Amino acid sequence: MRYLKNVLLLSGFTAALAILCGCKTAEGAEGPGVSSHGALHVDGAALKDEKGNTMVLRGTSSHGITWYPRYLNGGAMETLAGAGANVQRIAMYTEPHSAYIENPEQSLDYLYMGIESALSADMYAIADWHILKDGNPNEYVEEAVLFFDEISRHYGDNPAILYEICNEPNGDTSWEDIRSYADKVIPVIRANAPGAVILVGTPKYCTDFSGPIEKPLEYGNIMYTMHRYIDVSEEKACENHLIESIVESGVPVFVSEWGTSVGEQAYLQDGGPGSGAITYQENARPFIDYMKEHGISWTAWSLSNKDEAHSMLKSDCQKYSGWTEEDLTDFGILIFSAFR
Numbered sequence: 046m047r048y049l050k051n052v053l054l055l056s057g058f059t060a061a062l063a064i065l066c067g068c069k070t071a072e073g074a075e076g077p078g079v080s081s082h083g084a085l086h087v088d089g090a091a092l093k094d095e096k097g098n099t100m101v102l103r104g105t106s107s108h109g110i111t112w113y114p115r116y117l118n119g120g121a122m123e124t125l126a127g128a129g130a131n132v133q134r135i136a137m138y139t140e141p142h143s144a145y146i147e148n149p150e151q152s153l154d155y156l157y158m159g160i161e162s163a164l165s166a167d168m169y170a171i172a173d174w175h176i177l178k179d180g181n182p183n184e185y186v187e188e189a190v191l192f193f194d195e196i197s198r199h200y201g202d203n204p205a206i207l208y209e210i211c212n213e214p215n216g217d218t219s220w221e222d223i224r225s226y227a228d229k230v231i232p233v234i235r236a237n238a239p240g241a242v243i244l245v246g247t248p249k250y251c252t253d254f255s256g257p258i259e260k261p262l263e264y265g266n267i268m269y270t271m272h273r274y275i276d277v278s279e280e281k282a283c284e285n286h287l288i289e290s291i292v293e294s295g296v297p298v299f300v301s302e303w304g305t306s307v308g309e310q311a312y313l314q315d316g317g318p319g320s321g322a323i324t325y326q327e328n329a330r331p332f333i334d335y336m337k338e339h340g341i342s343w344t345a346w347s348l349s350n351k352d353e354a355h356s357m358l359k360s361d362c363q364k365y366s367g368w369t370e371e372d373l374t375d376f377g378i379l380i381f382s383a384f385r
């Protein structure tokens with residue numbers, strides 16, 4: 046049965062690639078990208094396009110641009126757009142060594158390059174202030190304010206940019222801490238980009254929505270981010286309790302990171318587990334289906350060939366664009382086939 050599903054998945058993916066080699070939409074035709082949908086806004090819990098139609102963004106997240114900037118080239122973005130992706134998340138770590146706090150110039154170079162590549166492939170781009178080790182966004186709030194001022198000044202009237210102000214608050218960080226951070230950063234973005242969609246991280250690595258549900262931020266065009274990693278080490282279709290409860294609450298949610306993992310231990314480990322154990326990609330199917338059914342936007346982690354369970358490219362893949370099925374891990378195949 047699983048074999049059959051895989052075969053179906055593969056043939057769907059190949060067909061999709063064959064139909065859409067290249068991402069340009071025929072003139073007049075409605076494509077998934079910025080040229081067809083324009084500026085986005087949030088209406089109730091839904092993301093809407095310029096014309097007020099429900100909009101679903103699907104794409105990949107980069108790995109940290111400090112380490113994997115090379116996948117943000119123009120050809121890579123064309124390849125993703127050709128497979129149906131309409132958004133790219135650009136993950137700019139604040140820490141550790143050589144990331145933004147230590148080397149802002151380099152991070153900005155990579156970020157601008159990534160954004161421009163996504164734009165030229167007609168995709169939306171998410172500028173992600175990727176806190177992680179620094180679990181509380183207030184630790185670098187001054188740097189964040191300057192950063193978001195610069196980016197939103199540069200792209201203020203560009204409809205394609207979404208701002209993700211704190212990747213994964215964690216440790217003791219409370220919803221009140223995040224609110225206080227958001228109150229400093231959001232007005233700065235709003236001054237330059239009044240209508241832009243802003244994504245806000247939630248406590249406990251984007252898994253605790255009690256704050257946004259009970260005390261949402263008092264700004265428009267905000268979505269709260271949920272992150273999810275699904276264990277693929279043993280056959281066990283995933284359950285959707287968290288996302289179901291968020292959707293039922295009516296709070297706008299954007300899944301800005303999700304992927305596969307091997308066991309609890311693998312969640313945040315450097316390097317991740319051995320790839321031999323990654324067998325049951327189909328465990329993630331109920332999550333993909335749920336997001337599809339409810340029109341939830343997502344970006345999956347990550348577009349890299351790092352030897353870990355979260356990667357979409359095989360570790361021996363040396364291509365920086367133009368990937369075909371044989372360059373992708375099973376997870377990569379799953380993701381590429383889910384863009385449409």
Ligand code: IDC
Binds near residue numbers: 213312346351
């Ligand atoms: C992981 C990377 C891994 C890196 C680690 C620490 O995949 O190569 O060594 O970060 O920098 C998250 C984070 C995201 C993690 C990812 C996978 O937002 O930065 O990337 N993850 O562990 N939250 C849950 C999982």
